Amino acid sequence: MVGAAVVEDPEPLRIFTEQRGRLHAVAYRVLGRFTDAEDVVQEAWLRWSRVAVADVADPEAYLVRVTTRLAIDRLRSAQARRESYVGPWLPEPMLTSPDVAENVTLGETVSSAMLLLLEALSPLERAVFVLREAFDYSYAEIGEFVGRSEPSVRQTARRAREHVERQRVRYDTDQATRALVTERFVAACSGGDLASLMDVLAPDVVLVSDGGGLAPAPRKAISGLDMVARALLTFAGRMPEDPATDVVSFNGGPGIVVSSAGVPVAAVSLHLVDGVVSAVHLVSNPEKLVGLRDFRAR
Structure with a gap:
């Protein structure tokens, strides 16, 4: 008897494909680099593909947590490399759809001016700021993503927000x-x-x-x-x-x-x-x- 072909479960890929855009958006805003964001999303997929999906109660939360922590780790490494960067450093440009431009909050959080401003934050502060301001996750959810208590996340978010408000220029959004x-x-x-x-x-x-x-x-x-x-x-x-x-x-x-x-x-x-x-x-x-x-x- 010829062995039957093994059919892989399509459910993990379906779920990941649904979340991929969000995961890349999180990673890009944390990192400011398109290529690094793609690498982080790919690593998140490799980890997800080894998980028993049926045991994951909230796939979005699981994937955002993995992506956020990978992005924080990568940003820590990238910040050390930027000390030897030749000339001014700017974020990598990334194509965005018109609906992002029409959403003032989303558009601002992905602008090169905001991404450049976020460079002054620590990797943890930057991740918390992005998750709260761009994606409106609760402090409790963000605490799960970054492995911190809710009170700690609130303090981190406050510090990050105060820094951004002190330094930001209110550019035209029309x-x-x-x-x-x-x-x-x-x-x-x-x-x-x-x-x-x-x-x-x-x-x-x-x-x-x-x-x-x-x-x-x-x-x-x-x-x-x-x-x-x-x-x-x-x-x-x-x-x-x-x-x-x-x-x-x-x-x-x-x-x-x-x-x-x-x-x-x-x-x-x-x-x-x-x-x-x-x-x-x-x-x-x-x-x-x-x-x-x-x-x-x-």
Whole structure:
């Protein structure tokens, strides 16, 4: 008799597939790196695949707990590596859907400005802040996820929230305004129009460029209207072969992807205050552009 083929139980995969988007969203906000978030989710799947699913009362809670703890461990390691990073460090851009942009809370928690602000928190503080502010888990639930008591989690959340409130800038969230200014910014840069570019920039605008030593980029932030405008036009004048510039949705709002032969070579995020650009985040480190690889499919 020929042995019957072994059919694997499809239930673990079905459950994990349902939760995958949430798990990646948690890991990305904790880490600020698209590739690390993908690695964490993959490790969560490997652990989940070895579990007796029937014995898990709450699969979402189990998977979020595993993902959170893996992300905290990875962030601790990453923070040590960042001490030797060349030039300013910015989060990895990640494509987001329009519904994220329309949800002000979700959009803000995934913006490069917020992710950069969260860098000052400890890994535990950052995870607690993300789980509470972005996903609205209760303090008791978060305590289970991170292995702390509810009172301890409340204190950690308070410290994290106070730090964020002290440091945060209230950037414009109106998507129509952001889209309009982004289009004007692209047109001015593409046309080399210094006057038009300066019209959309705030007097105290700051440009932060992240090349990671792998792409040309200023090693320090540039401040001031004239200096930033001229630096941006210099960058625009160094377009790659077969260049293209697209406005797409990433990190919770409209952003600019510069590509060569369909491959992203730079990503620009604009942060507005009172309708003008207060901060420009420019990522050209090729290792950080993986999260934009499918930008043309959006």
